[in-house]
Amino acid sequence: MSPPREEHLLPAAPILISPPKGWADLELRELWRYRELLYFFAWRDLKVRYKQTLIGASWAVIQPFMIMIVFTIFFGRILNLPSGGLPAPLFYYSALLPWTYFVTAMSGAANSVVSNQGIITKTYFPRLVLPLSAVIPPMVDFAIAFVVLLVMMVYYGIVPGLAILTLPLFMALAILTAIAVGLWLSALNAIYRDVRHVLPFIIQLWFFISPVVYSAELLPERFQALYGLNPMAGVITGFRWAITGEGSPPGVLTLVSTAVVIATLVSGFIYFRSRETLIADVV
Amino acid sequence: MSRPAIVVEDLGKRYRIGGRTGASSFRGALKERFGRSRSTSEDAPPDHIWAVRNISFEAPLGQVTGIIGRNGAGKSTLLKILSRITRPTEGRAEVWGTVGSLLEVGTGFHPELSGRENVYLNGSILGMGRREIDRKFDEIIAFAETEAFVDTPVKHYSSGMHVRLAFAVAAHLEPEILIIDEVLAVGDINFQKRCIGKMHEVAGDGRTVLFVSHNLHAITGLCDQVLWVDEGRIRSMGPAKEQVSLYSAAALPLATKTTDPGRDKPLILSNVRLVAANGEEREDFDLFEGLSIRFDVAQTSVHKRVRFVIRIRSTEDDAVVLATTSWDSEDTYQPEGPGAFTVSCTVPPNFLNAGTYSVSVGADVPRGPAFAQLEDVRRFVIVNTASFGDGLFGARDGYLSPYQQWNITSADTDN
Numbered sequence: 001m002s003p004p005r006e007e008h009l010l011p012a013a014p015i016l017i018s019p020p021k022g023w024a025d026l027e028l029r030e031l032w033r034y035r036e037l038l039y040f041f042a043w044r045d046l047k048v049r050y051k052q053t054l055i056g057a058s059w060a061v062i063q064p065f066m067i068m069i070v071f072t073i074f075f076g077r078i079l080n081l082p083s084g085g086l087p088a089p090l091f092y093y094s095a096l097l098p099w100t101y102f103v104t105a106m107s108g109a110a111n112s113v114v115s116n117q118g119i120i121t122k123t124y125f126p127r128l129v130l131p132l133s134a135v136i137p138p139m140v141d142f143a144i145a146f147v148v149l150l151v152m153m154v155y156y157g158i159v160p161g162l163a164i165l166t167l168p169l170f171m172a173l174a175i176l177t178a179i180a181v182g183l184w185l186s187a188l189n190a191i192y193r194d195v196r197h198v199l200p201f202i203i204q205l206w207f208f209i210s211p212v213v214y215s216a217e218l219l220p221e222r223f224q225a226l227y228g229l230n231p232m233a234g235v236i237t238g239f240r241w242a243i244t245g246e247g248s249p250p251g252v253l254t255l256v257s258t259a260v261v262i263a264t265l266v267s268g269f270i271y272f273r274s275r276e277t278l279i280a281d282v283v
Numbered sequence: 284m285s286r287p288a289i290v291v292e293d294l295g296k297r298y299r300i301g302g303r304t305g306a307s308s309f310r311g312a313l314k315e316r317f318g319r320s321r322s323t324s325e326d327a328p329p330d331h332i333w334a335v336r337n338i339s340f341e342a343p344l345g346q347v348t349g350i351i352g353r354n355g356a357g358k359s360t361l362l363k364i365l366s367r368i369t370r371p372t373e374g375r376a377e378v379w380g381t382v383g384s385l386l387e388v389g390t391g392f393h394p395e396l397s398g399r400e401n402v403y404l405n406g407s408i409l410g411m412g413r414r415e416i417d418r419k420f421d422e423i424i425a426f427a428e429t430e431a432f433v434d435t436p437v438k439h440y441s442s443g444m445h446v447r448l449a450f451a452v453a454a455h456l457e458p459e460i461l462i463i464d465e466v467l468a469v470g471d472i473n474f475q476k477r478c479i480g481k482m483h484e485v486a487g488d489g490r491t492v493l494f495v496s497h498n499l500h501a502i503t504g505l506c507d508q509v510l511w512v513d514e515g516r517i518r519s520m521g522p523a524k525e526q527v528s529l530y531s532a533a534a535l536p537l538a539t540k541t542t543d544p545g546r547d548k549p550l551i552l553s554n555v556r557l558v559a560a561n562g563e564e565r566e567d568f569d570l571f572e573g574l575s576i577r578f579d580v581a582q583t584s585v586h587k588r589v590r591f592v593i594r595i596r597s598t599e600d601d602a603v604v605l606a607t608t609s610w611d612s613e614d615t616y617q618p619e620g621p622g623a624f625t626v627s628c629t630v631p632p633n634f635l636n637a638g639t640y641s642v643s644v645g646a647d648v649p650r651g652p653a654f655a656q657l658e659d660v661r662r663f664v665i666v667n668t669a670s671f672g673d674g675l676f677g678a679r680d681g682y683l684s685p686y687q688q689w690n691i692t693s694a695d696t697d698n
Contacts, residue, residue: 014290014377020370040407044393044400051395051436122390123408124367124382277370280363281298 020277027273031126038129041116042136045108049137060141061148064096071096075213084215084246087156091246093149095212098174098239101142102232103203105175108134109182110199113190117283127276128269131186135178142171149243163242163249170238176261177231183268187275190283211236217247228256231264287341287379288460288491289365294374295336296360334360335515338374342460347492349506349523351499351530357515358495362386362464365493380459380491383410387464389449394438398429398448401437405452419455427451447477454481460491479504499527500637503666528567528664531598531639550589550646550654551581557642557663558627567664570684573632574663578644580624586648587619591626594643595635596659603640603682604630609649633686637667 050056068089075081076088083091109131113120116130153160189195210232219227227233234250234257241247335357342348350358363369365376366384391408392401402423406416416423424430427448429440437445463482479501486492486505496502502509502523509526511518519529555578556564568574576593590609597603606628626644640663645656667684 014379015367015382017294017364017367017371017376017378019372019374036413037407040404044396044404047400048393048395116391119391119408121363121368122387123384125408125410280369 027126031128034125034129037125038133038136041129041133045134045137046140057141057144060144064093064100064145065148068093068096071213081214082218084217084240086158086244086246090149090152090156090158090244091215091240092213093152094240094243094246095210095236097142097145097149098170098235099207099210099212099232100145101138102174102178102235104138104141105135105178106181106185107199107203108138109178110185110189110195112182113186113279113283114193114196117190120280120283127279128183128272131182131272132179134186135175135182138178139175153243158244160243161245163245165242166250167239167242170235170242173231173238173258173261174235176265177235180231180261180264180268183272184264187272187279190279191275206230206232209233215240215247216253224251224253225256228253229260231257231261233257234261286344288344289342289379289493290377291338291340291342291365292375294338294361294364294371294376296334296364296369297331297372298334300330300332333372333515335364335512336373337516338512340510340517340520342491342493343507344379344491345489346507347486347494347505349502349509349526350493350495350512351497351502351509351526352512352518356512358512359386359464360515361512362462362493362495366462378460381410382460382462383456383458384462385409385453385456385464386462388446388453392437392445392449395436397436398424398433398440401448402452405449406455409453409456410458411456415457423448423451423455426454450478450481458490460493461485462493464495465497499531499639500667503527503637524666528639528666531664532566532662549582549584549586551583552578552644552646552655552657553581554579555642555644555657555660557661566662567666570635570637570665570667571632573629573634575627575629576642576644576661577625577627578657580626580646582621582624584621585619586654588648588651589619589646589654590649591628592645592647592656593628594645595630596641596643597682598639598641601682603635633684635665636682636684637665638682639664 050059053059055062071092072088075092076083086094112130112134113127120127120130185195185199209230216224216227216233216237234254237247238250238254241249338361340348350361352358360369362384363386364371365378366382366386368384368386389405391405393404396404399420402420403413403416406423407413411419424433427444427450429444429448432440432444437448440448482492482494482501482505492505494502494506506523508520509523510520511526511530519526555576557566557568558575558577559565559568560572560574565574580591582589588609590607592605592607594602594606595604608626641659642661642663643656643658644660645653647653647656
């Protein structure tokens with residue numbers, strides 16, 4: 001049945017199995033070897049996401065678009081909140097895109113370990129693959145919704161400047177933020193199911209402290225650095241600026257946000273790795 | 284014995300009991316951290332148990348090592364440690380080569396995805412590369428006999444198709460070391476036959492295999508050496524046949540009573556023994572040799588029409604044979620006594636199939652008093668040392684394995 005097997009020589013070094021040490025090493029090389037699995041998990045989630053739905057991937061557009069309409073009516077028309085000189089729909093929609101991506105990717109990552117527990121307890125692979133692959137499928141939603149953003153820009157006659165070239169950087173920052181927070185939450189979630197109850201609450205709070213319905217410009221200059229502690233402030237502000245030129249170019253707020261993301265990411269990797277050995281036993 | 288592919292030294296794994304999760308809420312964790320200091324003693328604290336401990340063995344390169352033991356003995360934990368799913372608490376192991384572990388059929392199958400998609404997903408979860416799956420895809424689908432449904436979501440598959448497809452993927456894994464747990468426990472007899480056939484192929488391929496099963500038949504047929512794990516430790520290890528008979532002997536509990544004084548002692552049964560053709564007393568016999576069951580009788584008073592009864596029972600508690608002197612022959616009625624006798628009854632060769640059996644003996648008068656009985660007083664193992672070939676209906680099953688006369692004549696001879 002099987003094709004003739006090539007003769008295997010004994011490998012130079014064995015796989016060592018030993019009790020977990022206090023300090024986990026990241027074993028990034030091993031993670032690299034499992035990159036195909038990362039792709040397969042992302043592909044599975046994408047495939048499954050809109051199976052047996054009526055309008056499929058249209059949901060990727062409908063969600064942010066409906067929210068944008070509600071915001072435009074209530075915050076724009078009725079409450080008359082400032083929208084930084086931009087048409088209100090564009091102001092909200094350009095922030096809702098990275099925000100929606102972040103929320104979907106981060107919650108996906110946070111639940112990735114728990115929702116794959118059947119696989120975790122039956123087979124070995126670097127568990128890091130799970131939260132990392134979870135941030136990929138929402139990118140497709142993002143791309144679809146982004147097309148609508150382009151249409152809106154044409155409609156409102158907004159021509160992006162050179163700043164749009166920095167857009168991938170802010171997108172990357174959004175992805176890294178989702179990974180960083182997702183790493184922490186997924187490992188915690190595997191051990192403490194409290195995370196499941198706390199997550200919607202965290203998202204709600206986070207929304208209000210992020211500049212989606214308002215502009216970070218509203219805050220006094222001296223609070224900008226402090227506001228940057230919320231990495232999504234850096235992401236959304238930068239995103240809006242890159243697309244529409246609204247607000248001031250990236251400054252101290254963006255720097256602080258980037259630093260926070262890097263710190264959370266590194267600590268998240270280390271925390272996840274240190275819990276990884278435990279995950280199959282407790283999940 | 285060749286070079287080891289797996290070297291295990293003093294491996295141990297401790298779990299917390301009372302919920303595997305331990306502290307499963309923040310509150311619990313905080314309490315634990317800031318409450319009384321945690322026990323750090325070497326021995327398991329009262330709320331911990333050792334699932335396995337002091338496990339040391341070597342799995343030789345290119346050989347099949349079987350692991351047997353009761354449920355909860357720690358077999359699965361051991362496989363999980365060696366598959367790197369969970370880490371040991373103490374000890375170490377060296378694994379020389381790529382490992383594919385198959386602890387479940389169809390790990391990661393997603394009901395919404397099609398057969399094709401699941402083959403790719405499951406294959407990559409089991410450690411196959413995309414190109415490797417591309418290469419084997421047609422073979423896998425053919426093996427699973429699901430060609431027509433390759434693009435149907437798996438949720439519409441029958442359970443049989445589901446299992447076949449899952450096994451087909453697993454069967455095409457080609458790691459240097461294969462770790463398999465209890466795969467044969469699922470599916471119908473035909474599927475199990477396929478599994479065993481494939482396992483034979485794998486084993487014959489010179490691959491190192493670690494194989495946990497309750498199917499002692501499969502274990503004897505496939506394994507070179509066997510570890511018997513009991514209560515988290517290795518109870519013994521050695522050649523497959525020897526370990527299986529040791530294990531199955533222990534799996535069938537024997538009554539402690541070996542003589543029955545009987546009521547008012549009119550008749551005493553004792554010294555039940557199992558004797559091979561050459562007069563040797565043994566507990567394991569080849570399928571192709573017979574044995575006789577013997578016991579001593581001491582009769583103190585006169586009784587007419589006393590008969591002796593022998594019952595042979597399987598490990599599944601089925602009565603396989605019930606033999607009595609009164610049915611087998613009028614002439615074998617015991618002399619009226621008193622006196623001392625030896626009763627002997629043969630189990631013919633090529634009669635009982637491979638397996639473990641227990642023996643009970645008794646004496647009574649038909650429609651009269653029961654004088655004495657010894658329940659499950661001896662056990663014996665029938666071993667099939669001949670080639671382990673599968674037939675159309677699977678491995679040779681059941682309690683009987685008669686040597687039958689076959690006669691095949693040409694259809695033309697009638698003309």
